[in-house]
Amino acid sequence: MVQEEVKKAIRDIPDFPKPGIVFKDITPIMQDAELSKAIVQHLKSIYKDQKVEAIAGIESRGFLFGYPLAMELGIPFILIRKKGKLPHKTISYDYDLEYGSATIEMHVDAVSKGQRVLVHDDLLATGGSAEAAAKLIQKGGAEIIGFDFLVELEFLKGADKLRSLSDNIRNLVAY
Secondary structure: OHHHHHHHHOEEEEOOOOOOOEEEEOHHHHOOHHHHHHHHHHHHHHHOOOOOOEEEEEOOOHHHHHHHHHHHHOOOEEEEEEOOOOOOOEEEEEEEEOOEEEEEEEEOOOOOOOOEEEEEEEEEOOOHHHHHHHHHHHHOOOEEEEEEEEEEOHHHOHHHHHOOOOOOEEEEEEO
16 A cells, blocks of 8 residues: 555655654655655546646645646646745735744636646645645645645644645545
8 A cells, every 4th residue: 555655755854944844755765766756656546536637736846746646647737835935927815924924825727617626746744735735725726625744743733723724635644
C-alpha cells in the first residue's frame, strides 16, 4: 500500500528548523522514482472522477507532485508563488503568519471564472498557506473543490481552518 511506503520513506529531523520541532522530511521520496510514480498514480485514482479542472501547487514543494498529477489528469497546473517570483501580471493575497505576514501571487490569467481547482501542497500544518492559496484562487474567480496534501500534522488542526472553503481535505499520511 502506497501510504505505508510513504510513511517508511519520510524521515524525522529533530530540532529543525528550531528546537522542539520534528521536521517531516519528504526528500527521501524524491530519491525513489518508483515510489514517486506510485504516489502520482494513487492520487490520479482518487481525483480522476472528481471533475477537477486545474491543480494549484503552493511554492515550492506543492509543485513536486501537483504538476505531475495535473499532467496525468490532462489539466492545467497553477503556480502559487511568493511575491515577485512570477514574470507576468499577477494578482496577490496578503496573509498573516505566526510572526509577521506574507504575500502570495498567481498570474492574472491562471484561473477562469467558475473553474474547479484542487489545491495541492506537501504538508498541512496550521493551514495558513493553503487557506491563503484558496482565497487567492477565489479572488481570481475560480472555485475550490478541495485540498490535497502528502502529509498532515493533525495535532496542529490545519484542516479546521480549511473546512469553511471545502470539506474535501485529503492527505496521504497523517501524524
